[in-house]
Amino acid sequence: MKPFFIKHSYFKRIISHFVLAVSVSIGVAFGAHQAIADEGDSLTFAAINTEEMSIVAARWEAPLKYLGEQMGTEINFYSTTSYAAVVEAMMAGFVDFALLAPKIYIIAHEQAPHLAPINGIARAATEFLPEACSCYHSILITKKTGEFGDIDSLQDGVLALVQPASTSGSTAPRVLFPEAIGGASFEEYFGEIFYAGAHDAAAKSVLAGKADAAFVSDNAISRAISKGVFDLDTFNVLWVSPEIPTLPIVVNSESLSAERVEKLQSVLFEMKDSEEGRAMLESLNAVALLPLTDATFDPLRKVLENK
Numbered sequence: 001m002k003p004f005f006i007k008h009s010y011f012k013r014i015i016s017h018f019v020l021a022v023s024v025s026i027g028v029a030f031g032a033h034q035a036i037a038d039e040g041d042s043l044t045f046a047a048i049n050t051e052e053m054s055i056v057a058a059r060w061e062a063p064l065k066y067l068g069e070q071m072g073t074e075i076n077f078y079s080t081t082s083y084a085a086v087v088e089a090m091m092a093g094f095v096d097f098a099l100l101a102p103k104i105y106i107i108a109h110e111q112a113p114h115l116a117p118i119n120g121i122a123r124a125a126t127e128f129l130p131e132a133c134s135c136y137h138s139i140l141i142t143k144k145t146g147e148f149g150d151i152d153s154l155q156d157g158v159l160a161l162v163q164p165a166s167t168s169g170s171t172a173p174r175v176l177f178p179e180a181i182g183g184a185s186f187e188e189y190f191g192e193i194f195y196a197g198a199h200d201a202a203a204k205s206v207l208a209g210k211a212d213a214a215f216v217s218d219n220a221i222s223r224a225i226s227k228g229v230f231d232l233d234t235f236n237v238l239w240v241s242p243e244i245p246t247l248p249i250v251v252n253s254e255s256l257s258a259e260r261v262e263k264l265q266s267v268l269f270e271m272k273d274s275e276e277g278r279a280m281l282e283s284l285n286a287v288a289l290l291p292l293t294d295a296t297f298d299p300l301r302k303v304l305e306n307k
Contacts, residue, residue, distance in 0.1 A: 042074035043256075046086045046098040049079045063271075063280040070267040071260075090115055090252045097251045097264065105248050106297055106304060117248035117296065118265040119289040126222035127232050128240075134290045135243035136219040138168035140177070141206060141235040148212050151180055151238050156191040160202040160211035163195050167244060167303065168217035169202060170195075175306045176241050176299065177215075200224050207234065242299040248292050265291060 045064060049056040056079050068075040078095060080086060083104045089095040091112050099121075100108065108115050120134025128139065142148040148157065162169025174186060181189050194211070196202035199220035205211040207230075218240070224230050249268065251261050268289040271277030281287060 042076055043068075043071070043096045044076040044078055044094065046078040046080070046089060046095045048083055048086060048099075049081060059283055062283055066271070066276065066280045067264075067267060071263060087112075087115070090250070093252065093255050095252065096255050097249060099247055100250050102245050102248060102297065102300055103304065105250055106301055108250075109294065109297075114253045115250050116253055116294060117245075117250050117292040118261065119249045119268040120245055120292045120296075121247040121249075121284065121286045122288040122290045123219065123246070124287045126218065127225060128218035128222055128237070132287045132290065133243065134248070134288075134292060135245050135296075136168060136217055137244060138172045138176070138215050138241040139218045139221070139237050140173070140213055140215055140239035141203060141221070141237055142213045143206050143209075144234055144236055146209075146212070148238075149236060154213050154238075155181075155189060157212035158192045158194075158210070159186065159190040160194060160196045160205045160214035162199055162202050162216065163197055166199075166217075167300075168220075168241070169199060169215055171307055172241055172244060172299075172303045173215040173239075175303045177239060180239055200229060203230060203235070213238070243296065244300055244303075245292060245296050248297075249289065 045060070047056065047060065057077060060077055064075045064077055078086075078089065083101060086095065086098050086100065087104065087108045090098060090108075097118075105115070105117060122132045122134045123129075123136075125131050125133075128137065129135075140151070142154070148154055161173075164170055177186075178184055178189075186193055196205050196211075196214070199216040202211070202214040202216050203221060203224070206214050221230065221235075225232055251264065253261060256264070269291055271281055272288040278287075281289070
């Protein structure tokens with residue numbers, strides 16, 4: 001087994017930290033104890049903690065208890081600050097399923113193809129997404145009342161990007177948008193390019209006439225619209241990227257049977273269909289856990305390969 005992100009000499013230390021985290025740091029298990037004998041061994045779920053560990057554990061407690069009851073098994077919870085530690089634990093067979101970042105999943109899958117996505121955290125429908133989606137898009141916007149009503153009109157124009165590291169505000173459109181302009185690079189097509197620093201700032205630069213167009217995240221602009229920062233009718237949307245997946249739930253198909261993976265995916269997907277399940281989703285700031293496949297990540301793969 002190849003190490004993930006870290007030198008192999010650190011592997012035992014990570015696993016030791018993992019075992020310690022499960023036994024004393026979080027040390028919690030959620031689910032139906034009586035059903036364990038019927039359904040098999042307990043499962044372990046992992047997520048990184050971006051806040052205090054107790055807060056992260058509290059957020060997942062009810063959803064994992066619900067999931068354990070539906071699966072007929074006990075579910076242990078493991079939390080750490082490192083995606084690398086989570087992936088190493090999955091590759092070693094200690095973790096059965098986990099919430100990962102999209103880029104982390106792609107890199108992990110390359111090293112361990114048995115790590116596969118089954119569901120994704122879905123946000124509610126927005127002005128740009130008519131249905132709930134475990135995704136977002138890069139969109140090209142111009143001012144509705146301006147002279148830039150199509151892509152051709154933007155040749156030699158001023159383009160605002162968010163920041164170099166932004167997927168939707170820079171890297172994704174740099175890789176995916178050239179198909180719409182005959183394969184030309186941004187530097188060849190646009191007369192001037194600058195970085196605004198944030199999605200809102202890029203959109204405001206278009207409204208202020210500092211930029212003729214901007215690439216931004218549809219989710220970010222939708223949030224700004226809901227807060228009254230912008231009016232939807234203010235912008236033209238001239239291009240929409242393929243779906244860029246958000247946080248996937250990834251399974252270890254070497255530690256879980258195909259039947260268990262199928263049941264897990266089904267239970268996660270059907271949470272949206274019951275009042276109790278929707279309450280669990282609300283605690284995760286999601287409206288659904290929609291099915292994903294590895295192919296969902298192909299547009300993002302293309303972006304990462306050509307950065």
